[in-house]
Amino acid sequence: MTFSTSSPPAPLLSVRDLSICFDTRHGPLRAVDGITFDLAPGEILGMVGESGAGKSLTGTAITGLLERPGRIDRGEIHFEGQRIDTLGAEEMRRLRGRKIGAIFQDPLTSLNPLMTVGQQLVQTIRTHMPLSREAARKRAISFLEEVGIPAPEARIDQYPHQFSGGMRQRVVIALALCAEPSLVIADEPTTALDVSIQAQILDLLKRMCRDHGAAVILVTHDMGVIAETADRVAVMYSGRVVEIGPVEKVVRDPHHPYTTGLMQSIPRVGSGAERLTQIDGAMPRLTALPDGCAFHPRCPRAFAECSRSKPASLPVEGGHVACHLYQGEPA
Amino acid sequence: MTMTDASQPEPLVSVRGLSKTFDLSAPFLNRLIERKGMQHLRAVDGLDIEIPRGKTFSLVGESGCGKSTVAKLVVGLHVATAGEVRFDGTDLTALPAAERGTFRKRIQMIFQDPYASLNPRWRVRDIIAEPLRSFGITNSRAEEREEVGRLLEMVGLSAQDGEKFPHQFSGGQRQRISIARAISSRPEFLVCDEPTSALDVSVQSQVLNLMRDLQDELGLTYLFISHDLAVVDFMSDYVGVMYLGRLVEAGPAERIFSAPEHPYTRLLMDTVPDIAMGRRDRAPVTGEVPNPINPPPGCSFNPRCPLANARCRESAPELIARAGGTVVACHAVAEGRADLTGTAPAGIVGRDEPTACRGAA
Structure with missing residues (x-):
């Protein structure tokens, strides 16, 4: 099963049948269950889903930051042709920052409060690039300027608490990109920000990654953010990718009943709706996953087969859908 | 500000010149030694709103604009620096503490975080029964049990759920429990401070639909606080936009959203961000x-x-x-x-x- 379309250049990142398991007293819990996708160089892939769907865990596994008791129990992750899920901690640490950048939700906790912004940038640059202290500082200033920090020569010597929330997230973006990585994992980068700031940061993220040729995995629960930013989107539910495809296709013409329900339940300005479409029930807990398709107890179109077997992900109109409704369709 | 026709009856809630100033000054001795002045923050500055009976008035704005402070002022969790909050003709800010009790029963609040607003050591039936007991709405244990069951079913849970503890429920179900508790004293006015912002979208739509159904069924009046314009558009009859403690624009929702x-x-x-707009610039x-x-x-x-x-x-x-x-x-x-x-x-x-x-x- 491959998700690459019409033999494009080799994928930058290739995730194959990735499963993440948590060992607990009550036995192993599978939080991510066999997900497969490719990411082309420079592409922005959105990962959307509700809390607990496994989207952040997938990002964590790719960056090699998965902590015990979580572990990858099946599958492979290939990055620039190299298998990275089996790398040791030290090799992974060198890859992170240099080749894979990360942006997290809360800009305050992802910056060191005891170091100036400049010290953190210079340290990151010098860890990954053979530059002198002065050259690294020059590079740091130019990055701060690029992310829209006014008066970067002065602000480089300030501490994170002296920056506002939006400005801090700009610094985090500069930090993630200053060693020119080819992949950036952005986990809910705008969730902690106000709406009017959110738009600025998304624009900046898009522009910076385009200018520096970095591909992005954008993890978010907000379909609006995905629709405006991503090239392709993977919709996750209970640890599986239920639908993946080009954003316009998935947003306008979703196939999976969960995606359809999700799109319809989002309130829109000016819709004038009397009621919102709702998906009854809630996502099942990992301890009580139903048999067959995990969505079938909430699915308006479920039939007998749905409670018996897990649907495989099959190609449907430029994307892939894991739903028994589409299992008959010729590939 | 008049947003209701003169022909309409008096609004249920009417807020006039409401202001709240927080004193952020350093302690007296520090001010003396460090030669610092007093420092005040005007969280809410001269706010006027009117909410007609059975309608929803929403306050929108970014964090720090004072919308949550307004919610707390209206229910009496903060004491106003100036201005009045009239509820059904009575100014609540001028009321002696002893007389506020009767109004507490008629005004209830739903909070943002359903994980923090329910006591984890209480069974759900006790959480919901607390207002029933403290306002003396039910007279016997049997009556109380029956009322709690009825309330749970009203919000889409089952009567048996009363025996469980909050941690046994998902976020959306917990918010339903908060709603059941809020409506248990049969209030007329609910202040809802970001009631769905901690919830996932598919669950958010369930809770918003429930809140509108309850409004129709019970004739509730809502003061709805949110930063999400799409949610506000769905819920509101009237909208007020706040910026740094002041109302910058207010009026009928359809007018504010269309023009x-x-x-x-x-x-x-x-x-x-709009899913329909696609990747616009x-x-x-x-x-x-x-x-x-x-x-x-x-x-x-x-x-x-x-x-x-x-x-x-x-x-x-x-x-x-x-x-x-x-x-x-x-x-x-x-x-x-x-x-x-x-x-x-x-x-x-x-x-x-x-x-x-x-x-x-």
């Missing part, structure tokens, strides 16, 4: 909410406003009545300088100010 006039309202409308909006401790002189929006001129930097605009029943506080709108052809003025520019004291958001 926003204040540059800040237009900015907000334009920045909402947004109007480049820059600048951030200034530090409320040192608001800019004049109109507090002027550093970010593309229409600002000398007058905007000197004097703060008052709310003026506009066509369509809205009120707007903007010199540019008053003078007819605001161009309303586009949605948002392209290229809203502003100062990126170092907001040193904003702290963790």
